[in-house]
Amino acid sequence: MATKASRAAARLMISPAVLLLLGWMIVPLSMTLYFSFLRYNLLMPGMEEFTGWTNYRFFLTDPAFTAALWNTLLLVGGVLLITTVGGTLLALLMDQPFWGQGIVRILVIAPFFVMPTVSALVWKNMFMNPVNGLFAHLAKFFGLQPYDFLAQAPLGSIIFIVSWQWLPFATLILLTALQSLDQEQLEAAEMDGAGPLSRFFYIMVPHLARAITVVILIQTIFLLSVFAEILVTTNGGPGVASTNLTYLIYMQSLLQFDVGGGSAGGVVAIILANIVAIFLMRMIGKNLEA
Amino acid sequence: MARKVTTRRKAVVTVLAWLVGLAIFFPILWIVILSFKSEGDAIKTPFEVIFSSWTFESYATVQERSNYFRHFLNSVVISLGSTVIGLVIAIPAAWAMAFVPGRRTKDVLMWMLSTKMLPPVGVLVPIYLIFRNLGLLDTRLGLVIVLTLINLPIIVWMLYTYFKEIPGEILEAARMDGASLKNELIHVLTPMAVPGIASTLLLNIILAWNEAFWTLNLTAAKAAPLTAFIASYSSPEGLFYAKLSAASTMAIAPILIMGWFSQKQLVRGLTFGAVK
Numbered sequence: 001m002a003t004k005a006s007r008a009a010a011r012l013m014i015s016p017a018v019l020l021l022l023g024w025m026i027v028p029l030s031m032t033l034y035f036s037f038l039r040y041n042l043l044m045p046g047m048e049e050f051t052g053w054t055n056y057r058f059f060l061t062d063p064a065f066t067a068a069l070w071n072t073l074l075l076v077g078g079v080l081l082i083t084t085v086g087g088t089l090l091a092l093l094m095d096q097p098f099w100g101q102g103i104v105r106i107l108v109i110a111p112f113f114v115m116p117t118v119s120a121l122v123w124k125n126m127f128m129n130p131v132n133g134l135f136a137h138l139a140k141f142f143g144l145q146p147y148d149f150l151a152q153a154p155l156g157s158i159i160f161i162v163s164w165q166w167l168p169f170a171t172l173i174l175l176t177a178l179q180s181l182d183q184e185q186l187e188a189a190e191m192d193g194a195g196p197l198s199r200f201f202y203i204m205v206p207h208l209a210r211a212i213t214v215v216i217l218i219q220t221i222f223l224l225s226v227f228a229e230i231l232v233t234t235n236g237g238p239g240v241a242s243t244n245l246t247y248l249i250y251m252q253s254l255l256q257f258d259v260g261g262g263s264a265g266g267v268v269a270i271i272l273a274n275i276v277a278i279f280l281m282r283m284i285g286k287n288l289e290a
Numbered sequence: 291m292a293r294k295v296t297t298r299r300k301a302v303v304t305v306l307a308w309l310v311g312l313a314i315f316f317p318i319l320w321i322v323i324l325s326f327k328s329e330g331d332a333i334k335t336p337f338e339v340i341f342s343s344w345t346f347e348s349y350a351t352v353q354e355r356s357n358y359f360r361h362f363l364n365s366v367v368i369s370l371g372s373t374v375i376g377l378v379i380a381i382p383a384a385w386a387m388a389f390v391p392g393r394r395t396k397d398v399l400m401w402m403l404s405t406k407m408l409p410p411v412g413v414l415v416p417i418y419l420i421f422r423n424l425g426l427l428d429t430r431l432g433l434v435i436v437l438t439l440i441n442l443p444i445i446v447w448m449l450y451t452y453f454k455e456i457p458g459e460i461l462e463a464a465r466m467d468g469a470s471l472k473n474e475l476i477h478v479l480t481p482m483a484v485p486g487i488a489s490t491l492l493l494n495i496i497l498a499w500n501e502a503f504w505t506l507n508l509t510a511a512k513a514a515p516l517t518a519f520i521a522s523y524s525s526p527e528g529l530f531y532a533k534l535s536a537a538s539t540m541a542i543a544p545i546l547i548m549g550w551f552s553q554k555q556l557v558r559g560l561t562f563g564a565v566k
Contacts, residue, residue, distance in 0.1 A: 097303070104308055
């Protein structure tokens with residue numbers, strides 16, 4: 001059993017990881033917090049001064065913030081809706097016996113491993129481009145006017161691209177959960193006369209509920225920080241039509257060099273992410289006890 | 291499975307599943323095809339693309355024009371480097387938490403996870419400034435450090451869930467037989483832990499390879515890995531579909547293959563053990 005010596009050794013083994021993460025959290029976080037109360041622009045060095053809540057007031061009352069917050073919600077919500085519904089349907093389909101299951105599974109999972117800049121640029125150019133894109137060729141083939149996806153519906157197009165990347169993740173997790181479903185329970189229900197629909201709603205959905213929650217929470221964490229896809233497709237435009245919170249803060253800090261304003265935005269983003277994180281942590285924590 | 295499935299039903303499901311699978315996979319297939327076409331052919335209609343001649347020229351051009359290999363090497367160094375360092379730090383920590391759990395082990399684990407919930411943009415400014423002052427901007431070392439830190443919680447968690455599954459009785463038996471801590475580690479634990487460590491390594495390389503927030507913000511021409519290099523195609527000159535396809539194919543091929551091998555671990559690693 002754990003002796004005093006082995007406890008001490010254990011603490012020693014854990015400490016490098018803990019100290020590093022502690023540093024990684026505390027140093028930049030306190031700097032962000034500190035900068036957020038300063039008037040600090042990299043273009044005007046040496047002019048830093050304490051300004052209280054000014055940065056927050058400017059950031060939160062900026063119309064771009066409202067737009068970005070709304071875009072963030074639409075982006076996260078849209079992708080979640082598409083991936084969880086699509087993922088559930090796909091998982092149900094792939095859970096059926098069919099020929100070539102292994103290969104289809106590989107095909108479906110593939111987009112998850114494509115780096116964000118590649119998938120965004122490929123969709124932007126090879127598919128959504130209004131002149132040379134595949135969709136444009138298709139439209140012309142049917143005698144229709146090609147549609148300029150990223151100019152006409154920038155946010156919708158980005159939602160579509162990001163959904164393509166995350167659908168495999170949702171599918172894979174829901175499929176894993178489906179496969180752990182007790183087959184005997186399903187058979188018993190069938191023998192008792194339950195139809196396919198009631199089997200789905202009364203047995204499968206409750207069983208999947210947990211996995212769906214996990215998918216939603218984890219994806220939300222990542223989706224709040226969508227960045228590369230916006231950078232290489234629309235640059236947040238036209239105007240701020242496809243700017244999310246992450247991209248807005250990036251523009252403010254690294255393109256306008258407004259360290260104070262960007263930091264205030266960073267603090268806001270951290271608070272928003274934490275609201276989601278609390279729910280996720282609770283779920284994972286519960287699982288740890290079981 | 292005892293349930294009977296008619297052949298007819300199986301055939302219908304097969305057709306449906308293959309159609310959906312191919313539709314989802316199609317963009318990847320399409321860039322592989324375009325990468326073997328000339329620039330002029332790559333923008334034509336799909337039928338013309340398929341029946342045009344095949345060529346390797348784009349691969350050669352990409353290397354020649356932009357020193358592709360350098361960025362590829364950057365990706366390898368950064369993803370492998372951050373993963374190996376992460377493992378060196380995480381293995382002892384996860385081992386200790388799994389086999390010598392204390393009262394606060396669970397809290398430590400949860401806290402580590404919470405650092406992962408921090409949105410990167412929230413610390414973009416300070417990290418950027420620190421990097422600028424230390425001369426770490428656009429260096430491989432800088433990216434290795436950042437990627438090690440952001441993926442450390444995932445590595446610790448994954449290892450922890452694997453180590454947890456190694457039965458403690460085996461260790462006790464070894465101890466009874468007089469094995470020292472060192473022997474216990476080398477002869478008993480390591481062989482049982484290798485599969486878990488290997489899958490953690492694999493998943494983490496994938497995550498680091500595809501990371502596209504810090505790599506885009508902290509690198510320029512010199513240390514840019516493939517994520518950042520490919521992003522330079524967002525404002526190209528002239529025809530570039532075939533070149534973009536060739537660069538993309540080479541960038542995703544190794545990771546796609548690794549990814550297919552690590553499907554199962556992916557679920558476990560990314561859900562922190564919440565779904566197995």
